[in-house]
Amino acid sequence: MRKEDCFYLGKIAKKFSFKGEVLAYLDTDEPELYENLESVFVECNKHLVPFFIESSSLHKNDFLRIRFEDMNTEEDADAILGNAIYLPLKMLPKLTGNKFYFHEVIGFEVEDTRLGVVGKIQSINDTTAQPLFEVLNGEVEILIPMIDHFLMKIDRENKKVIMDLPEGLIEMYL
Numbered sequence: 001m002r003k004e005d006c007f008y009l010g011k012i013a014k015k016f017s018f019k020g021e022v023l024a025y026l027d028t029d030e031p032e033l034y035e036n037l038e039s040v041f042v043e044c045n046k047h048l049v050p051f052f053i054e055s056s057s058l059h060k061n062d063f064l065r066i067r068f069e070d071m072n073t074e075e076d077a078d079a080i081l082g083n084a085i086y087l088p089l090k091m092l093p094k095l096t097g098n099k100f101y102f103h104e105v106i107g108f109e110v111e112d113t114r115l116g117v118v119g120k121i122q123s124i125n126d127t128t129a130q131p132l133f134e135v136l137n138g139e140v141e142i143l144i145p146m147i148d149h150f151l152m153k154i155d156r157e158n159k160k161v162i163m164d165l166p167e168g169l170i171e172m173y174l
Contacts, residue, residue, distance in 0.1 A: 001041055001048045001050070001086075001088065002048070003043075003048060003086065005088060005089055006041060006048065006086035006087060006088055006089060007086065007087060007088075007089055007091075007092055007101075007103075008027060008084060008085075008086055009024075009026060009027065009028065009034065009040065009085045009086060009087050010024050010025045010026040010027045010028070010064075010084075010085050011024065011025055011027075011082060011083060011084045011085060012024050012042070012077075012080050012081055012082060012083050012085065013025040013063065013082075014081070015074060015077045015078070015081065016059075016065055016077075018073075018074050019067075019072055019073070020067065020068070020071035020072045020073050020074065020076045020077050021065060021066065021067045021077070022065075022066050022068075022071075022077050022080070022081070023059055023063045023064070023065055023066075024040075024063065024064045024066055024085055025062055025063055026062055026063065026064055030093075031058055031061065031062055031063075031064065032058065033093060034064060034087075035056060035057065035058055035064065036056070037053055037056060037087075038052065038053060039051060039052045039053055040053065040085045040086065040087060041085070041086040041087065041088075042080055042083050042084070042085055042086075043083050043084040043085075043086065044080065044083060048086055051068045051069075051080075052068065052069040053066055053067070053068060053069070054067045054068060054069050055067045089103075097154070098148075098151055098153065098154050099154075100154050102124040102126065102131075104156075105121055105124075105133075105154070105161055106121055106122070106123060106124070107120060107121065107159065108120070108121050108159045108160055108161050109121075109159065109160045109161070110133060110135050110144060110160075110161050110163060111160050111161070111162045111163070112163055112164070112165045112170060113152060113162065113163070113164045113165075114164075114165070114167070115165075115170055118135055118137060118142060118144075118165075118170055119135040119136050119137035119138075119140075119142055120135065120136050121133050121134070121135055121161065122134045122135065122136045122141070124146070125143070130145050130146065130147070131145075131146040132144060132145055132146060133145075133146055133161070137173070137174065140173055140174060141173075142170060142173045142174075144163070144165065144169070144170075150163045150164055150165055150166075151163055152164050
């Protein structure tokens with residue numbers, strides 16, 4: 001499995017028992033969706049390796065207590081401590097309305113209610129306090145804050161993000 005075909009679910013945070021169980025931190029708003037997984041991909045030496053789950057249960061909201069098959073000792077658990085966990089993209093729950101996954105809108109056009117089409121989303125910068133759409137308009141890169149108030153509609157059918165942007169934001173770049 002390739003990393004590009006997967007999404008980051010979380011990471012193996014700590015050992016739970018002396019019998020190889022681990023606690024995985026789940027980076028999601030809905031951890032209950034992942035309580036009954038059969039397997040996950042664990043990143044080991046930059047490769048995704050399938051790990052089959054013998055049993056799992058939610059632990060303190062954001063953690064999943066996992067017992068993997070063929071992991072029976074603390075040493076086994078130590079070997080994967082801190083490693084990232086991934087699942088195939090097809091396992092992401094479908095979002096509707098104005099909710100979207102970042103990877104889903106790459107390539108969508110941004111259309112402003114006042115100015116029309118502004119450009120195409122190249123990527124999303126989520127390293128800042130406020131995530132930004134990185135939009136390409138010809139040779140010019142425009143950074144648009146992903147603020148719910150600006151977001152009018154996600155038009156999946158026509159691959160458009162329709163926004164009501166404040167006057168001057170786009171003009172500042174062009």
